[in-house]
Amino acid sequence: MAKVVILNGTSSSGKTSLARAIQRLANGPVLRVSMDDFLEMMPPRFANDDEAFSFRLIPDATPAVVEIGTGSYGEALMRGMRTSVAALADEGLDLVVDDVMLEAGDQAHYRDVLGEHHVTFVAVRCALETAEQRERDRGDRKIGMARWQFTRVHAGRDYDLEVSTDEVSPDEGARVILGAVGM
Numbered sequence: 001m002a003k004v005v006i007l008n009g010t011s012s013s014g015k016t017s018l019a020r021a022i023q024r025l026a027n028g029p030v031l032r033v034s035m036d037d038f039l040e041m042m043p044p045r046f047a048n049d050d051e052a053f054s055f056r057l058i059p060d061a062t063p064a065v066v067e068i069g070t071g072s073y074g075e076a077l078m079r080g081m082r083t084s085v086a087a088l089a090d091e092g093l094d095l096v097v098d099d100v101m102l103e104a105g106d107q108a109h110y111r112d113v114l115g116e117h118h119v120t121f122v123a124v125r126c127a128l129e130t131a132e133q134r135e136r137d138r139g140d141r142k143i144g145m146a147r148w149q150f151t152r153v154h155a156g157r158d159y160d161l162e163v164s165t166d167e168v169s170p171d172e173g174a175r176v177i178l179g180a181v182g183m
């Protein structure tokens with residue numbers, strides 16, 4: 001049985017930083033699976049496409065809000081990511097997953113495919129103002145994505161742990177998770 005930590009939070013909430021700290025501080029090897037890496041597997045023409053994922057700046061919204069649409073190709077890609085996670089866990093590999101769960105059935109699908117494994121869902125949170133400031137500072141993210149995701153990403157999810165990246169550094173958050181999971 002593998003240990004699988006699933007980090008869920010808005011863009012810029014701090015998931016990747018936390019996942020990298022988990023890898024660095026864990027006692028054993030931990031694979032990092034990132035939703036961003038799966039998005040990059042798509043042909044470039046799908047970077048903003050109704051079939052995959054579309055990003056639409058809502059007119060006149062202040063501050064900016066970018067609505068994200070998910071098409072059938074995008075849904076299939078995300079399902080494939082979750083079943084890939086399960087396939088890696090089936091090989092006995094411990095994992096940390098960096099995800100933005102936007103669809104109602106995403107968490108249930110993880111539970112379904114990872115049934116045999118030790119799964120820990122972690123809410124990665126920060127204030128909306130913090131996420132927006134990070135979005136601006138990073139310069140490589142669409143301004144307004146965090147605001148659109150903010151009310152959606154945690155809606156109806158059940159968590160085992162919560163990490164507030166306003167309050168703890170990536171290393172401190174990683175230590176809390178690793179201690180709880182026993183990694």
Ligand SMILES: Nc1ncnc2c1ncn2[C@@H]1O[C@H](COP(=O)(O)OP(=O)(O)OP(=O)(O)O)[C@@H](O)[C@H]1O
Pocket residue numbers: 009010011012013014015016017018036098100134138141165166168169170
């Ligand atoms: N605990 C933290 N305290 C302070 N700053 C943080 C913390 N975690 C992350 N950051 C900063 O916030 C920014 C976004 O972090 P990160 O890339 O980890 O977010 P993310 O949730 O993976 O974003 P995305 O989903 O857009 O890839 C980075 O500039 C990072 O240095």
